[in-house]
Amino acid sequence: MKTKMTLKAVLGVGLLAVLAIGMLTAAAAQTGQTAQPERWLHVRVESTDGKGELVRVNMPLSLAEKLLPAVRNERLRDGKVTINEAKMNGVDLRAVLEAVRTTRDGEFVTVQSNDTDVKVAKKEGYLYVNARENKKDKKTQVEIKVPMTVVDALLSSGSNELDLVAAVRALSKHGDSELVMVKDEKNIVRVWLDSKNTSE
Numbered sequence: 105m106k107t108k109m110t111l112k113a114v115l116g117v118g119l120l121a122v123l124a125i126g127m128l129t130a131a132a133a134q135t136g137q138t139a140q141p142e143r144w145l146h147v148r149v150e151s152t153d154g155k156g157e158l159v160r161v162n163m164p165l166s167l168a169e170k171l172l173p174a175v176r177n178e179r180l181r182d183g184k185v186t187i188n189e190a191k192m193n194g195v196d197l198r199a200v201l202e203a204v205r206t207t208r209d210g211e212f213v214t215v216q217s218n219d220t221d222v223k224v225a226k227k228e229g230y231l232y233v234n235a236r237e238n239k240k241d242k243k244t245q246v247e248i249k250v251p252m253t254v255v256d257a258l259l260s261s262g263s264n265e266l267d268l269v270a271a272v273r274a275l276s277k278h279g280d281s282e283l284v285m286v287k288d289e290k291n292i293v294r295v296w297l298d299s300k301n302t303s304e
């Protein structure tokens with residue numbers, strides 16, 4: 105039972121990173137604009153199930169910074185995501201991120217079982233979440249790398265909010281970086297940051 109709670113906390117951290125990037129992706133689908141050379145967020149979703157589908161999203165971070173406050177729904181308002189602790193299975197995601205942010209580098213969580221491996225670590229200014237699911241009918245690999253300055257920016261808002269606009273601003277100050285990679289039997293999803301206005 106203790107391992108499952110730890111796994112939920114680890115997956116909660118990973119979910120946060122994916123949520124922030126997912127909100128940027130959703131905003132990118134609404135418009136496109138070119139600016140001076142700047143940081144671009146790229147998302148590539150490639151179908152591996154034989155359908156040959158490919159989706160590419162390329163968005164300047166300055167556009168994401170402007171669009172995020174314009175998106176208003178149940179949990180996202182004014183560029184901030186409201187955290188509903190009741191829906192996080194009892195895990196205080198903000199407290200988890202704050203604890204990771206203020207501690208020294210290290211490997212914090214390692215969960216290994218016959219069908220699941222999860223590792224959460226902090227190293228050289230980045231938060232890493234790696235997870236692999238090796239079930240007979242489902243194989244999934246997730247790799248997330250988030251700069252700690254982005255985690256700081258996410259936590260800069262109120263106690264029950266994550267500030268996505270501040271996170272985008274912090275992300276714009278980083279060099280080329282792989283942020284998220286997810287592979288399963290149907291898709292390969294890749295999210296990365298660079299200064300190119302086109303993707304691979």
